[in-house]
Amino acid sequence: MAETNKVIMLGNEAIARGAYEAGVKVSAAYPGTPSTEISEYLVQYKDFLYCEWSPNEKVATEVAVGASLAGTRAMACMKHVGFNVAADPAYSVSYMGVNGGLVIVVADDPGLYSSQNEQDTRMVARAAQLPVLEPSDSSEAKEYMKMAFELSEKFDRPFVYRTTTRLAHSQGIVELADRQELPDKEYIKNIQKTVMMPVNAKMRHVEIEKRNNELAQAANELPINRVEMNDTKIGVITSGIPYQYVKEALPEASVLKLGMVNPLPRKLIEEFASKVEKLFIVEELDPVIEEQVRSWGIQVIGKEIFTVQGEYSANMLRTAILKEELSIAEPAKAPGRPPILCPGCPHRSVYHVLNKLKLHAAGDIGCYTLGAVAPLSVVDTTMCMGSSISTLHGMEKAKGTAYIKDWVAVIGDSTFLHTGVNSLMNMVYNHATGTVLILDNSTTGMTGHQDHAATGKTLQGDSTYAIDIPALCHAIGVKNVVEVNAFDIETLEKNVKEELKKDEVSVIITKSPCVLLSKAKKPLYIAHADKCKKCGMCMKPGCPAMTKNEDGTIHIDDTICTGCGLCDNLCKFGAIELVKEGDR
Numbered sequence: 001m002a003e004t005n006k007v008i009m010l011g012n013e014a015i016a017r018g019a020y021e022a023g024v025k026v027s028a029a030y031p032g033t034p035s036t037e038i039s040e041y042l043v044q045y046k047d048f049l050y051c052e053w054s055p056n057e058k059v060a061t062e063v064a065v066g067a068s069l070a071g072t073r074a075m076a077c078m079k080h081v082g083f084n085v086a087a088d089p090a091y092s093v094s095y096m097g098v099n100g101g102l103v104i105v106v107a108d109d110p111g112l113y114s115s116q117n118e119q120d121t122r123m124v125a126r127a128a129q130l131p132v133l134e135p136s137d138s139s140e141a142k143e144y145m146k147m148a149f150e151l152s153e154k155f156d157r158p159f160v161y162r163t164t165t166r167l168a169h170s171q172g173i174v175e176l177a178d179r180q181e182l183p184d185k186e187y188i189k190n191i192q193k194t195v196m197m198p199v200n201a202k203m204r205h206v207e208i209e210k211r212n213n214e215l216a217q218a219a220n221e222l223p224i225n226r227v228e229m230n231d232t233k234i235g236v237i238t239s240g241i242p243y244q245y246v247k248e249a250l251p252e253a254s255v256l257k258l259g260m261v262n263p264l265p266r267k268l269i270e271e272f273a274s275k276v277e278k279l280f281i282v283e284e285l286d287p288v289i290e291e292q293v294r295s296w297g298i299q300v301i302g303k304e305i306f307t308v309q310g311e312y313s314a315n316m317l318r319t320a321i322l323k324e325e326l327s328i329a330e331p332a333k334a335p336g337r338p339p340i341l342c343p344g345c346p347h348r349s350v351y352h353v354l355n356k357l358k359l360h361a362a363g364d365i366g367c368y369t370l371g372a373v374a375p376l377s378v379v380d381t382t383m384c385m386g387s388s389i390s391t392l393h394g395m396e397k398a399k400g401t402a403y404i405k406d407w408v409a410v411i412g413d414s415t416f417l418h419t420g421v422n423s424l425m426n427m428v429y430n431h432a433t434g435t436v437l438i439l440d441n442s443t444t445g446m447t448g449h450q451d452h453a454a455t456g457k458t459l460q461g462d463s464t465y466a467i468d469i470p471a472l473c474h475a476i477g478v479k480n481v482v483e484v485n486a487f488d489i490e491t492l493e494k495n496v497k498e499e500l501k502k503d504e505v506s507v508i509i510t511k512s513p514c515v516l517l518s519k520a521k522k523p524l525y526i527a528h529a530d531k532c533k534k535c536g537m538c539m540k541p542g543c544p545a546m547t548k549n550e551d552g553t554i555h556i557d558d559t560i561c562t563g564c565g566l567c568d569n570l571c572k573f574g575a576i577e578l579v580k581e582g583d584r
C-alpha cells in the first residue's frame with residue numbers, strides 16, 4: 001500500500017528518503033559535517049539498498065560511478081572539502097556520463113560551523129562542468145533527489161546535489177511516497193564513452209558541451225526554476241536556503257527561485273530581469289549566479305552589498321536591501337566558549353606528553369586538532385585530511401633531519417586511513433626519518449563516531465575484518481612501529497624520546513578508545529586537600545573536570561570526570577585517589 005503520510009524530517013533525513021524513493025541501489029560516503037547523517041539515515045533502508053563508509057571521498061565517488069556504469073542508480077555523499085578529494089573522478093566522470101543515474105551529494109558549510117574553509121561547491125561543479133541542483137527545504141530535499149536521478153539519466157550527466165548546514169540540520173514537512181523499483185539499465189560496452197584516454201576524452205568534451213547546452217535550454221522550462229511574480233519594484237534571483245530569507249524579508253518582492261543553479265536558465269533570467277525595476281541576486285558564499293548574469297549584460301546588485309562570508313539571514317537582507325534597522329531582534333548569542341577536548345579524551349594525555357617534551361606537531365583534522373590550543377599548545381599546522389605526515393616530510397627535506405628532531409606528525413586513525421597512509425608510504429620511499437603518532441581512538445570521533453576500515457564494523461552494522469594498523473605500517477616498510485596505551489604517559493614519553501633519536505621513520509600508535517564510546521562503569525577520583533601541595537601538575541593538561549578551590553587545592557567535578565586517571569598519574573603526592581567504581 002502506498003505511504004502517503006506527511007512527516008517532519010531533517011534535511012539530511014529527507015535526502016536519504018529521496019534516495020530511497022528514487023530507487024537508489026548503492027550509496028558510498030565518507031563522513032563530514034554536515035553530510036554525515038545522510039548515510040546514517042540511509043542505512044535504515046538497508047534491506048533495499050547497499051550503503052557504505054568508504055575510506056575517503058575519492059573512493060566513495062568511484063564506487064558510485066561503478067554502480068552507475070553497472071546500470072543502477074547510485075550516489076556518493078560528502079562535505080564540501082571532501083569534494084576536493086573526489087575531484088579527480090568527478091572531473092572525469094563528467095566526461096563519461098552515466099548509465100544508471102549518478103548523484104554526488106555535497107554539503108557546504110557557510111559560516112564554518114565545522115570546517116576548515118568556506119568553499120562554494122557550485123564553483124567546483126562549474127569547473128567540472130557538472131550540473132547542480134539545490135533545494136531550499138526538507139520537502140524539496142527529498143523531491144530534488146528524485147529529480148536529480150531522472151535528469152541524470154535523461155541528459156546522461158552526473159549531477160551534483162548541493163546542500164548546506166542550515167538545510168541539512170533543519171526540519172520541515174515531507175510527504176512520503178513509495179520507492180520506485182526500477183529495472184537496472186543494461187550494461188553495453190562502449191569504450192569511447194568510458195575509457196578516458198585522449199582520443200576519447202576529446203570527443204566526450206564536445207559531447208558534454210552539447211548535453212550541458214541542452215540542459216541549459218531545458219532549465220528554462222524546469223518547474224524547479226520558478227518565477228513568483230509580485231511587486232515589480234524589487235526582483236530577486238535566489239536559490240537554496242537564502243530563498244527562505246528572501247521570502248521572509250521581502251514578502252512583496254518578485255522572486256526567481258532557482259532549483260538548478262548550474263547551468264543557469266538564461267532565457268528565464270533575461271525575461272525576469274526585464275520585468276523588474278531593481279534586480280538583486282541573493283546567494284550565500286560566492287557570486288556564482290551573479291557573475292554569469294552580469295556577463296550577459298544584465299544589471300544586478302549583488303556582492304557589492306552582500307557578503308561572501310558566512311550565512312545570510314532575513315534581518316541581514318532587510319538591512320542591506322531596505323536599509324532598515326534590524327526590525328527583529330537578533331537572537332541572543334550564547335557566550336563564547338573555547339573548543340576543548342572532552343574530559344577523559346585520550347588525545348589530552350598524548351598532548352600532555354608532547355607538550356612536556358616541548359615538541360612541535362604537524363597536525364591534521366579531527367578532534368585532535370584541538371591540541372593546537374592552550375594549555376596543550378602542541379599542534380602547529382592543520383590544513384586538510386592526511387596532510388600532517390607529508391608536511392613533516394616536506395620540512396625535513398627543506399631543512400634536514402636535525403631540524404625535525406623536535407617535531408612529530410599527529411594524525412587520527414580515520415584520517416590515517418583516509419589519506420595519511422599515502423603520505424607515510426612517501427616518507428618510507430623517500431628516505432625520511434620523521435616520527436608519526438597515530439592517535440587511534442578506534443572511531444571517527446570528530447563527526448560523531450562513524451566506523452572505518454580499522455574498527456571491524458561496516459555502516460550496515462556487520463562485523464568485518466579490521467585493518468591492522470601496525471601491520472599496515474610494517475607492510476609499507478616502516479621498521480619502527482610502537483604501540484602504547486595513550487594514558488601510559490611514562491611509556492609514551494620514553495617511546496617518543498627513543499623514536500625521535502632514530503634516523504628512520506617511526507610510527508607510534510597511541511591506543512585508547514574515544515571516551516564517549518565507553519559504557520563501562522567509571523572509576524571515581526577525589527582530590528584530598530590535606531595532601532595537595534598546590535603544584536598545579538594535575539591541572540596542566542586542562543581537563544575540564546578539574547578546578548581550583550579558593551585555597552589553591554583541587555576539586556574534581558565527579559559529574560564530568562570520566563575516570564581516565566591522567567590527573568592521578570600526574571600527582572606526585574598521592575593527593576588524588578581512586579575511590580570507587582561509579583555508574584556512567
Ligand SMILES: Cc1ncc(C[n+]2csc(CCOP(=O)(O)OP(=O)(O)O)c2C)c(N)n1
Nearest residue numbers: 032082365366367412413414415444445446
Ligand atoms: C576531506 C574531508 N573529509 C571529511 C572531513 C570531516 N572530518 C573532519 S575530521 C574527520 C575524521 C576524524 O577522525 P579521526 O582521524 O579518527 O580523529 P578523531 O576525531 O577520532 O580524533 C572527518 C571525517 C574533512 N574535514 N575533510
